Amino acid sequence: EAQVTQNPRYLITVTGKKLTVTCSQNMNHEYMSWYRQDPGLGLRQIYYSMNVEVTDKGDVPEGYKVSRKEKRNFPLILESPSPNQTSLYFCASSETGRWDNEQFFGPGTRLTVL
Amino acid sequence: AQKITQTQPGMFVQEKEAVTLDCTYDTSDQSYGLFWYKQPSSGEMIFLIYQGSYDEQNATEGRYSLNFQKARKSANLVISASQLGDSAMYFCAMREGQVGGSYIPTFGRGTSLIVHP
Numbered sequence: 001e002a003q004v005t006q007n008p009r010y011l012i013t014v015t016g017k018k019l020t021v022t023c024s025q026n027m028n029h030e031y032m033s034w035y036r037q038d039p040g041l042g043l044r045q046i047y048y049s050m051n052v053e054v055t056d057k058g059d060v061p062e063g064y065k066v067s068r069k070e071k072r073n074f075p076l077i078l079e080s081p082s083p084n085q086t087s088l089y090f091c092a093s094s095e096t097g098r099w100d101n102e103q104f105f106g107p108g109t110r111l112t113v114l
Numbered sequence: 115a116q117k118i119t120q121t122q123p124g125m126f127v128q129e130k131e132a133v134t135l136d137c138t139y140d141t142s143d144q145s146y147g148l149f150w151y152k153q154p155s156s157g158e159m160i161f162l163i164y165q166g167s168y169d170e171q172n173a174t175e176g177r178y179s180l181n182f183q184k185a186r187k188s189a190n191l192v193i194s195a196s197q198l199g200d201s202a203m204y205f206c207a208m209r210e211g212q213v214g215g216s217y218i219p220t221f222g223r224g225t226s227l228i229v230h231p
Binding site: 031033035040041042043044045048050056058059088090092097098099100101102103104105107108110 | 118143145146147149151157158159161164166167205207209210211212217218219221222223224
């Protein structure tokens, strides 16, 4: 089954404790991205990757890191989480970054930073 | 300026009736795609329908159709014969043709739809 998986689905952590949210897709997609969703703000892109070893900032990259060492995986790293990073996070992938490519979303990770 | 505007924070509809969710967009690209997603209370993002800027016909997928008015830059989602399971948040999104070099899709703030029995 074609899918995007994320782990963990739920995470409660404390300020400053480094964490990683994993994302994996099995569709051989070139383009992968991370979003955060906050009430009333819709989805905002954090980082995206056009292909292996090619990453770039989205609209809200501060406080986040990413890497793309393999085509299928695109982990999101919070090196020193803060309470304002409490949010619902989505990983997404598409065949390419083209305008006519549909994005496939993971199930979401609900992060709470105390 | 917002690239995607959804002006209806909340909508109510009676079961079996049709409902239109509004979406206007702003782009200077000739090539762009418009997408609608549904987010039920369980949280996942479900793709509903796509309209490309060069498509001359309005997109349809089952009970979903897209009322695409290019000159007005609007891409409204029409749900026919609403069902209780249609109660959810709905997001309009756009991907542009990267004339300006951006590969960042943009999303509207969403419309919450409640279907009454």
